[in-house]
Amino acid sequence: GQQLNQSPQSMFIQEGEDVSMNCTSSSIFNTWLWYKQDPGEGPVLLIALYKAGELTSNGRLTAQFGITRKDSFLNISASIPSDVGIYFCAGQSFQGAQKLVFGQGTRLTINP
């Protein structure tokens, strides 16, 4: 089946630093999404991207839909303690509209 490769798998940073993570696929997706999971909770949607090249922000978060449609990037600026959690990318294709494919996740840890 389709797979997404998300990197890095984990990050340990200082509060105030910027964060970058990415997701790549061997397949084309028509929609890219980024979710965040807080400890003990289910994932929550952060950003949805619908067009190749699209750049979308949500507060300190910025995500981009790669022009090849096979990758996406998430940046977090000036990290704060509540940014701790697991970040998942997800892709949706035309063929599998109801079947999101998720990356393995990036676990973010912040040292105050």
Add this chain to the structure above:
Amino acid sequence: NAGVTQTPKFQVLKTGQSMTLQCAQDMNHNSMYWYRQDPGMGLRLIYYSASEGTTDKGEVPNGYNVSRLNKREFSLRLESAAPSQTSVYFCASSEVGGEKLFFGSGTQLSVL
């Protein structure tokens, strides 16, 4: 609004036992999903229901059955639990389009 509610939150089973995970949503969504989350594997789709009265297999359906009881409720059944089914299970629902998922808070299942 409660959103997506899952029960139970924790469960321990012995190999061969059966159980049903319950899920209900109050957002009037047509589509509902069951995912499992394992370390380093991200979220993998077990089964989904695009609309009331329909169910379809996802990526990892073996060993599971589902029932879409009505528009609000979607249950997941393990007929004969195996240690490989030890995981965190998430129910989710979505609007038309299927990319913006709303997740429950999860069920942590251990099979001994």
